[in-house]
Amino acid sequence: MIYIGYFIQALAGILDAILFIAMIVVIARAILSWVSPDPHNPIVRMIHQLSEPLLFPIRRRVPYFGGMDFAPIILLLSIFFLQSFLVQSLQHLALGLINR
Numbered sequence: 001m002i003y004i005g006y007f008i009q010a011l012a013g014i015l016d017a018i019l020f021i022a023m024i025v026v027i028a029r030a031i032l033s034w035v036s037p038d039p040h041n042p043i044v045r046m047i048h049q050l051s052e053p054l055l056f057p058i059r060r061r062v063p064y065f066g067g068m069d070f071a072p073i074i075l076l077l078s079i080f081f082l083q084s085f086l087v088q089s090l091q092h093l094a095l096g097l098i099n100r
Contacts, residue, residue, distance in 0.1 A: 001097050001100055004097055005094045005097030005098035005100075006098065008090055008094040009091060011090060012090035012094060015082075015086070015087055015090070016083060016087045019079050019087070022075075022079055025050045026054065026055070026072050026075050026076055027072075028047050029051040029055070032047060033069075054075055055071045055072065
């Protein structure tokens, strides 16, 4: 059982890192929307390519209100929820399996 605990702990760490990177990409996308950068810049294109698959499903379901896009806010709240609930639950489960 101890190895399963270590596996779950590693899985929780990887999931936490992925969620943190997603959060940084969404924040960068929001900041870029305020400054209107060069769309041919490779960094700007990479940020758009990484964030659009995350934001598109939310944009499909949530309409614009007063010209404001709430998809990044909803996505950030979802990421915070997953980090505080799912990752913490996996870490707690892993510690329970390791300490048996």
